[in-house]
Amino acid sequence: MLPETYGADFLADAICHMLDECGVGLVNVLAGSYGSAIGYEIARRYPGRVGRGPGRHAEIRDADHMLILERTAETADLITRFLAGKPLDGLPYRRSIERVAPAVRLAPSPER
Known part of the structure; x- marks a missing residue:
């Protein structure tokens, strides 16, 4: 821990x-x-090594934290x-999709 x-x-x-x-470069x-x-x-710290990355938040209908164990086919x-870069629109099990972006870290202000 x-x-x-x-x-x-x-x-x-x-x-x-x-x-x-491990010699792995670009990753999804x-x-x-x-x-x-x-x-x-x-994605924020190493953008050059991310192929497909966080940018969408998807929800599956009637799912909770056990989603991966209980809804394996949909997951x-x-x-x-x-x-595969396929569209996520119109899936019968999907509740919502949101596009999100990591917060931008601002440069520290110069000391006076």
């Missing part, structure tokens, strides 16, 4: 370090639940469509 002082930035750096050690980033913050941080279809 990590100390609470380690946040999504540390975990994003750790994942990218692991990818470097798909994240859910608490991993979403890490996925957005990877697999949604992931496959995302990774």
Whole structure:
């Protein structure tokens, strides 16, 4: 377990370090639940290594945190469509889609 002082930035750096050690360059980033913050941080900190990345938030109808275990067919279809660049519109199991963007970090103001 990590100390609470380690946040999504540390975990994003750790994942990218692991990818470097494995010789993996460009990756598609798909994240859910608490991993979403890490996925957005990877896209923000390492935009050049993200092929398809966080930018859409999709909800499946009548789903909760057990989605991956209870709704495997819908989850697999949604992931496959995302990774293949196929449209997510009109899916009978989908509730909503939102386009989102990571927050832009502003440069620190110069000290006076």
